[in-house]
Amino acid sequence: MNIFDAYQRRLAGAIERLVAAGKLPEGLDLSRVVVEPPRDPAHGDLATNAAMVLAKPAGTNPRALAALVAEELQREEGVTAVEIAGPGFINLRLAPAVYQDVLRAVAGLGTDFGRGAARTGKPVNVEYVSANPTGPMHVGHGRGAVFGDALAGLLAFAGHEVTREYYINDAGAQIEVLARSAFLRYREALGEDIGAIPEGLYPGDYLKPVGEALKERHGASLVDMDEAAWLPIVRDAAIDAMMAMIRDDLAALGVVHDVFFSERALHGKNGGAIAETIASLEGRGYVYRGRVPPPKGQLPEDWEDREQLLFRATDVGDDIDRPLMKSDGSYTYFAADVAYMRDKYERGFRELIYVLGADHGGYVKRLQAVGRAIGGEDLAVIVLLCQLVKLLRAGEPVKMSKRAGDFVTLREVIDEVGRDAVRFMMLFRKNDAPLDFDLAKVVEQSKDNPVFYVQYAHARCASVFRQAAEAFPDLDMNGVALSRADLTILDDAAEIDLVRQIAQYPRMIESAAASHEPHRVAFYLHDLASAFHSLWNRGKESPQLRFVNQTDRKSTLARLALVHAVRSILASGLAVLGVAAPEEMR
């Protein structure tokens, strides 16, 4: 139940009637007409720009058109007043019954209030995290993980069919480096003194258990083999161990994926899916042999100008054509990416969302170019970048030396402050703005800590219900009973304001999903919590506004309907973000 949509439809109906009556021309484009909450509550409950947008095509002026439309809207159910204001806004005031209906709808639907109708036919693929399986994840990965996960949850709640996917970069040179690093740890496990880890290998301790496990399984038998023989064994063991660690960390964050897709699976025999994809693109003129211009700025020392296999990316919006094959004859990472995207397309996805770190900004154009080559206008490729996370403790930067694997891992942060704090704080900022994450602040039980503030509002709602149960042991407080309460009692300005915010939840969900911005959910919840806490505080000064009133069963039930609605929406929004909604916070 979205009152903004409902009145938008009524508005469209009113305009149709005016067209039918010959007062407006046919064929008006209503796509820019919106019905929205006015910024200033003094302007009423709903505002529309219809008269200003349609005046020119209708061959009249905004105020005159507004008068026509206003006359029609006046007759609509639930409308108590229509005002024309400013340059031609039409402001509507709604009867209290409209908002009472909203509360009844929430009482009936609970946490399903605001859920979008299922959209069929355009499944969405959200790829996120995709951290290389060469070591533990850091806090930056965590941001992408939480953002992608919450975005997927938001899209699903808004009605989209969503698949959450992780691309495992288990091919290429870095994986061989991983294997050699693990092999060194294996020799170490066998008792050999390996000394310092050589430059270019992964030095972290996290590979020691892999070495131990290899010893357990293979004894000393790998030592005498050629590298060509041991490398696949060690590599597979190392990748499995790294992925197990990553999955474990993701689980600790509450991040889930439906599909883990292996890059190596794309290579296969005779080039596998990659070769097929290149052949397919070649057939359509997207592949040729040629040269790329040297990079601008600093020219790399080992730059070689050579003819190579290229994807004609410039035909589809990219700045330069992109190499598909390396000088050693193997495929580039980019070639695998192309094959992977084609795979997604063939699995039926028509919207592909990539959540990447800001350092991958250079990938946006080429991914979109690939999308056009593969799916044309039929395929939407949306790349969302997450900016850096700066880790602080009480305002001071946490020291992290880049070398020697001496950085704070994501897991350490989760273990210190908890999953909810990590998730909520990372969502309490636009994804494309840098984020300061303060380890001290996020565990504070204070108003300054949004995680606590919002969760506490939910716990406080639950507390009100416990109070009510104590005051009225025989009172039926389920959704049905609440929806039958006499809601006309809720006439205080603060109460009405709270209901107004509740009524905006479905609209907020829809626009947050459409713009791929889960942070809007977090900010909305913070605002709702603020309004609720504020009303709760009013009860101190004005006891008649308290939710639970020992001497007035009727008003208690009405207020419980309001509290129940706040609680449902907090629970719903927090669930979308993957943050717990605690019953109490002792």
Added chain:
RNA sequence: GUCCCGGUAGCUCAGCAGGAUAGAGCAACGGUUUCCUAAACCGUAGGUCACAGGUUCGAAUCCUGUCCGGGACACCA
């Protein structure tokens, strides 16, 4: 050199597909308060939305250019 992201109150940030007088929290100032389990609360003040053009009924929002900060820029992943 090219591209991407950012620039909004002293600080940290919102600003809802272009809407009416640009908001919140912190800090500052003034007042109130010891509580339906809790974070104290209310109010006041604070702005050339980096800058200059443009688009239109209307721009923080869209377009172009400039300045400042961050990032990316053959083959690597």
